[in-house]
Amino acid sequence: MSLASKQVVDALRAAGEPTRLRILALLAREELAVLELCRVLDQSQPRVSRHLKLLAEAGLVERFPDGAWVFYRLVSMGQAAELISEVLSRLDASDAVLSRDSDRLTAVRAERATEAGEYFARNAARWDEIRSLYVSEADVEAKILDAAGPGPFRRLVDLGSGTGRMLTLLGPRSETALGLDLSQQMLNVARSHVADAGLARCELRHGDIFGTRLPDASADLVVIHQVLHYLSDPAAAVGEAARVVAPGGRLIIVDFAPHRLEFLREQHNHRRLGFTELEMTRWLADAGLATTAAQALPSADGQGLTVKIWTAERSAA
Incomplete structure (x- = not known):
């Protein structure tokens, strides 16, 4: 098996698990911190971190520390990005689990927007x-x-x-x-x-x-x-x-x-x-x-x- 073929197999193996597939679908929306993914997925941080580690090792996501937080985003270029795009295009948007994840992510975003709006309102004058x-x-x-x-x-x-x-x-x-x-x-x-x-x-x-x-x-x-x-x-x-x-x-x-x-x-x-x-x-x-x-x-x-x-x-x- 060529190196390229092995990378494809590893990537498919990493993506071919329900929680990791949900993570890829969420990261297709925006970059997310580990704790935000935990909230949306309703899973523990150690468990989510293990899934993210496997996705990163397979070259499907990028990990970047930011102070005390760690963010993840989908890779944006190359064969891995093309593979992710193809896999996600096959998902049923009406799937109950994916729809629930989407709703929870929307709630997380709304909380962020509310907090930001309150902060800017408090501090606009100064x-x-x-x-x-x-x-x-x-x-x-x-x-x-x-x-x-x-x-x-x-x-x-x-x-x-x-x-x-x-x-x-x-x-x-x-x-x-x-x-x-x-x-x-x-x-x-x-x-x-x-x-x-x-x-x-x-x-x-x-x-x-x-x-x-x-x-x-x-x-x-x-x-x-x-x-x-x-x-x-x-x-x-x-x-x-x-x-x-x-x-x-x-x-x-x-x-x-x-x-x-x-x-x-x-x-x-x-x-x-x-x-x-x-x-x-x-x-x-x-x-x-x-x-x-x-x-x-x-x-x-x-x-x-x-x-x-x-x-x-x-x-x-």
Whole structure:
């Protein structure tokens, strides 16, 4: 038996067990932490961890520690990804067990959304103050301006615009601007800031970063500023942002490098504790963008958070 054939057999053997098949179906929806899988599957952590170990060894899922949590996602490329796609396409969506899993995952997502909404509502008025605890915003914003370039930009889109700081920073270089956010409280604060900045051609809209409903290739500058670490599926958000980038346009992502400050998860609703160079570059490439720069801005004492600024472009051809 060839090595490739053995890998296929191992993968089929790993997938060919009811609980592991349920796990693959769930991970097809989004990346999940071990404890979230335990809740959905209603099984113990040791048991779920054993199943995940077998799936990882067979090359069907990727395991990545994130502080005190461990997340899993389906592999996205190669023979294993094709095999998973084929297997999952054969499942009956009306199956009672899979339907129950789907309902439980929806409940977990709803709890996350409720917690996030409550957090943002509590902190909307002092959001910029909270952000300033992490790293010098002046230094970060200077680098963002450099990454964006002088403009003028025909269309700026800020996804997860929060208090509107990216709009007021980059809006003066843009002919038109649009900010999307799910939090009405944040949008209210942003409207005040945008009005104070005199940005007459800036629209603020209630919208979801996973489904912006914006036209393809409609913006020559898209920004995701300190948003991804709150999201259940950051790769999907990167893909949606990239879809909006016009040929020759640019996407700027600002977030944290990997860290171990668990209090940000516990007190500030962070889901992910930063992102590696490898995963961000891969997500951008999968979305059809080429990473052109990745800058790191460590905290002043070198012991806290490092802010990363990734710049990616879509070919003009």
